Amino acid sequence: MGAQDKEKLKWGVETSPYISYSGINWGIQVNGFYKKHSLGIGVKTSFQSSYFPYKTSIGLVVDYKYFMLSKSNIKSFVSINYNNVVYDVKNRNYSNKNTIHEYVVSNGFLIKIINKIWVGNSIGVGGYSERYFNFSEGKKENYIGYNLMLKGLLSYEF
Amino acid sequence: MNSRIIMLLLLMIISSCKKVNINDIHNLNGDFIYVIGHGGVGFQTLSTQLPENSMISIMKAIEVYGADGVEVDVQLSKDLQLVLYHDDRLETSTDGIGFVYEYNLIELTEIKYNRDIYANLFIDEHVVSLETVLQKFSKQKIKPQLHLDLRSWLYDNSLYNPADFFSVYASKIVNIVNKYQYHEYTYIASGDINLLKELSQQDANLKLMIETNKVNWGIEQIQENRWYGILANNHNISKQDVKYVHSQGVRIAVFDIKTQSNQVKAVNKNPDFIITDNISQLQQILYN
Numbered sequence: 001m002g003a004q005d006k007e008k009l010k011w012g013v014e015t016s017p018y019i020s021y022s023g024i025n026w027g028i029q030v031n032g033f034y035k036k037h038s039l040g041i042g043v044k045t046s047f048q049s050s051y052f053p054y055k056t057s058i059g060l061v062v063d064y065k066y067f068m069l070s071k072s073n074i075k076s077f078v079s080i081n082y083n084n085v086v087y088d089v090k091n092r093n094y095s096n097k098n099t100i101h102e103y104v105v106s107n108g109f110l111i112k113i114i115n116k117i118w119v120g121n122s123i124g125v126g127g128y129s130e131r132y133f134n135f136s137e138g139k140k141e142n143y144i145g146y147n148l149m150l151k152g153l154l155s156y157e158f
Numbered sequence: 159m160n161s162r163i164i165m166l167l168l169l170m171i172i173s174s175c176k177k178v179n180i181n182d183i184h185n186l187n188g189d190f191i192y193v194i195g196h197g198g199v200g201f202q203t204l205s206t207q208l209p210e211n212s213m214i215s216i217m218k219a220i221e222v223y224g225a226d227g228v229e230v231d232v233q234l235s236k237d238l239q240l241v242l243y244h245d246d247r248l249e250t251s252t253d254g255i256g257f258v259y260e261y262n263l264i265e266l267t268e269i270k271y272n273r274d275i276y277a278n279l280f281i282d283e284h285v286v287s288l289e290t291v292l293q294k295f296s297k298q299k300i301k302p303q304l305h306l307d308l309r310s311w312l313y314d315n316s317l318y319n320p321a322d323f324f325s326v327y328a329s330k331i332v333n334i335v336n337k338y339q340y341h342e343y344t345y346i347a348s349g350d351i352n353l354l355k356e357l358s359q360q361d362a363n364l365k366l367m368i369e370t371n372k373v374n375w376g377i378e379q380i381q382e383n384r385w386y387g388i389l390a391n392n393h394n395i396s397k398q399d400v401k402y403v404h405s406q407g408v409r410i411a412v413f414d415i416k417t418q419s420n421q422v423k424a425v426n427k428n429p430d431f432i433i434t435d436n437i438s439q440l441q442q443i444l445y446n
Binding site for chain 1: 190193207218220221222223224225279280281298300302438441442444445
């Protein structure tokens with residue numbers, strides 16, 4: 001019976017504030033757990049300008065985790081995370097929507113604090129691409145570069 | 159008690175969300191405010207990961223956020239080339255040691271920004287010369303404004319007395335603005351009257367701005383020397399000050415503006431330029 005439980009698909013929700021190229025972000029996602037794997041899909045909001053946002057933006061989060069260690073009260077994992085955000089930019093002459101795509105491989109851990117609730121963090125490196133409208137040239141262009149993601153995690157498993 | 163606290167918080171939120179009616183803006187720029195990025199997209203913080211005065215930050219402010227211009231900090235290198243760097247010492251933001259004026263330009267362009275882990279590991283940005291920025295700006299279809307904040311006290315005083323230094327400094331500025339025919343888009347600010355006088359002696363057509371919070375004294379200097387305007391800290395200037403400056407036919411730029419509430423306060427003073435650390439936020443306040 002115990003072995004069957006371990007192989008069942010389980011569900012959870014996870015919320016995470018994090019810092020990356022796109023600035024200060026906050027995400028919420030639904031996770032599906034199967035054996036040592038979890039796949040999460042959710043949304044994020046991005047406060048991409050410096051300091052506090054005047055207007056936030058919404059994006060998509062896809063997050064895969066592989067649990068290298070999974071004990072009753074501690075887990076460690078590596079994860080592959082993709083997220084994006086679309087944000088408005090406007091000046092006196094133009095109004096545009098730019099998009100940032102981020103791809104990060106992370107390493108992190110989770111600790112059970114009370115029944116079904118886990119907290120943790122992760123640190124990851126990867127890349128970004130920013131598809132933007134070049135105000136000076138009047139055309140769409142791309143910035144690409146390296147990315148660093150620092151993430152706090154709060155997870156609930158049903 | 160709790161309801162009072164909630165009411166107070168709601169009032170604070172509502173007041174911080176106060177919008178601006180751009181039809182109420184009256185200044186000497188045809189009633190619109192120029193948005194100028196502080197050192198590029200703003201000074202480096204946890205959520206603004208690009209080093210100020212770096213090329214990536216400057217170009218992002220212009221190309222991605224569509225700012226009207228950028229404000230950069232200018233110093234002279236040992237071989238008397240104009241370079242962009244804010245602080246007195248290189249250690250504060252880069253892997254260099256010492257003062258900018260102790261290095262030749264070629265050495266400075268090899269010094270890498272490394273203030274935090276992100277810049278250290280992932281950004282390969284080096285100290286840049288003013289000429290490199292002007293080469294880029296002069297090729298843009300829409301020419302960005304270039305606001306130069308001259309660091310007038312940073313030089314080797316064992317080699318120069320102030321008068322000699324200002325003469326050399328001014329000639330370098332005049333030459334480079336002329337070389338790229340960038341008079342129309344260049345605004346030069348300093349708190350040092352003698353440097354500004356030297357600049358206006360060498361080129362009377364430069365747009366020179368005196369950095370001061372003493373409005374009356376600033377206007378006297380501007381009118382006496384036929385300069386362009388005042389650069390002032392937003393926190394030390396009132397709406398009445400700005401109105402008075404404008405009544406004298408003098409333009410004014412304000413800086414030290416980071417939060418949304420300060421952006422709104424600055425806009426409501428109707429300056430001609432706002433030098434901001436949050437370009438997109440200011441644009442949304444102005445153009446939404």
